[in-house]
Amino acid sequence: MELLTHKSESGPEIVVLQDPTAFTTSLGWFVDTGARDEQPGVAGVSHFLEHMVFKGTERRTAAEVNRELDHLGAHSNAYTSEDSTVFYASVLPECQAHAVDLLTDIMQPLLREEDFETERQVVLEEIAMYDDQPPYGAFEKASELFFGEHPLATRVLGSSETVADMTVSQMHEYHRGRYTKDNMFLIASGKVDMSQLIEHVSKVSENWPAESQPRVNLPANYHSGSAVIERESRHQHYEVQMWPGLSRNDPRRYALRMLCTILADDTGSRLFWELIDTGRAETAAIWPQFFGDCGCLAGYLCCAPEDATENSKIIQRVLAETLRNGVTEKELGLARNKVSSSLILSDEKPSNRLFAVGQAWLNRRSYEPLDVVLARYAAVTPEDVMQVAAETLGREPVVVQVVGTQD
């Protein structure tokens, strides 16, 4: 496999992880924009725009976009997070030219008023759907408490109010400011024709806006605190916790992932043996969320309402013991094997490699091959793990619980 990059003065950067032996080609536009880049009045515009991108361009109607994607046999989709928006498709190699043309064309959508109104209803349905799903807004609430006034507190979907009030001109303005040549990266993996890719992207992106509005980078000032969400229909207890974490470029991120694997992986971890194996909880997990300039550790407990207090105490005890006594070489070895194997298996598919390259490029403008990543995990020591444990779990978390109205 070979990493190829191309950056001309007039076009967006292209990055390809070439594998001539692959059966398929995966392509994606990785846009360095997300909920954190939104003004408070338009919370949810990044995600709403992600929907609108499929609604037609000067060259294609919305129906044509959908038909062409399907005609390519494409496994395609898009997602929006706090700090990125990604559009991708996996196709057979012979479809590369058509797929690149289509994916690149839709990056400049028309944003027609009529489509905007219909899609607004779809987004409102999506908000209603997520609002019905356990743990019922607890993660969003935890982020709001944890990040306070920081833009990372913004809900990715926005709220039904902000989506209902949004105008198409506000979306136009956001699009002009963020979907720019310096803020977008065409990533590809698998069997790729690089020269064809460069030619296509250069041509189609010729008239795109060049420079983005800069991202507001406020220092994150972590908060602690607690909140309770009441739900009428609820059979399980849900609890979300949030601790300070690390930024996604922090060299200690490998140690942090080892810590989470040892503590709270879904099998064979300390919380697994205490809470899952014993049937005390359905889920007890802790995982890192990385952002460009900061990060957090998210914790999630789901269990019977009558066991909630006891289970919370168990989690506190396990964390306190870890902070006090550290982790063992044996635990570290098991976690390393588990993480390494998972990375190796995932790396078999070009579609998975696409996201590894894309996220690395958004974050660091560089990509570490799998063997380098595995070596980073191999180098983590129990002391490294303890150091990140003290910096993260050693601090007061935010806690959000979902309780029944009858409680």
Place this chain on the structure above:
Amino acid sequence: MNQELLYRKFDNGLVLLGEHMPWLRSAAFSLHLPAGTCYEPNGLDGLSGMTNEMVQRGCGELDSRQFLERLDELGVERGSSITTNHSSFSCAMPREVLPETLGLYSDLVRTPHLPADQLDDARQLSLQDLRALDDEASHRCFSELKRFRYPLPFGRISQGTREGLAAIDHQKMHHFFQDTYKPAGSILAVAGNFDWTQVCDLVEARLGDWTGAPPRELPELKPNYGSRHVDHSTNQIHLALAYECEPYESPEYYESRALVGVLSDGMSSRLFTEVREKRGLVYSVFATCFSLAGLGSVLCYAGTTTNRAEETLQVLLETIFSLRDGITVDELERLKYRIKSSLVFEQESSAARSSQIASDWFYLGRVPTREEVCARVDALTCEGLQQHFCEHLPKNFSLVTVGSQALELPDGIANAQV
């Protein structure tokens, strides 16, 4: 790419299947045992899931913790699941560790410790799943649809019932294990980069002298039709709709599958276009084929806010019946390309392939090659599909709604039963 199905049937009834994918670094297997929910004794709903959990709590020379730690040392990604017919284990791993992993799972199915002092832990885990399902309205509507449409023993759900889980003791669990964890009726499918001779020798050595009777005969499946509502305090109403189609083993399955593809495969499919794109009624809508005990059903789902639920059901039904008016050449071409390209994508995943060949064997008693599937798909025509639809008009509908308002099937539809 040459594709050869490797096959061996052992004297005890165990079927071993293999497919080489030498371009991968991984290997994967799926092991289906005839221990699904349809074999649970009445009143013990949830027994298959609890037994599946208990067999993973130590086997052979390893206790529960040692067993899981060994799998972690080997770097095995694993899962287990319960369906109507099977209790299943699936593992994907670096190719080098396949033999040892197969050995560990041979112990798991033959010499599990089934520790009595952990039965309540397993019961609590099952209760957790059941309560979580009660909170997930969109998943719950499919569970309720299964219970409603398929009478016992087929309509049981993998999570069981509170009463069933409470009634399970160690002896009943042990009996279920002895009755159902048997080689006859079991399928072990291996895919990826592996040595077939080595796998055969290993399975012969570890499972060759395993004995046991084939699974029990099941009664004929006679489904229920009509509507059922489950009251649930939510923003959205969740609709699960089922109607009859050809089962997986039918010679005309591809026609049914293609018609569902026209309805639901991709962003240009009719349901996505009519229900979501044109009217904005839903975020999620889909249809899929499902086969059970020789009976095929199309299962449809839509989630929408309460005040638009009736319109959503109406558009859903109109769109299904729009197939009567014909299928366009464009629709069929897109569908053919999607199905055929998905066969190429499957070559990138040993886990997906092992699961598919095990499933094919269960339904068909053989595994079609990619060439055969492509030929069947290529042979589909617009006229043939329209004719198939008109000759097999959707009938025997079941509708389940979960939310704050009940919906009924329209008269003409509700009466469209055999």
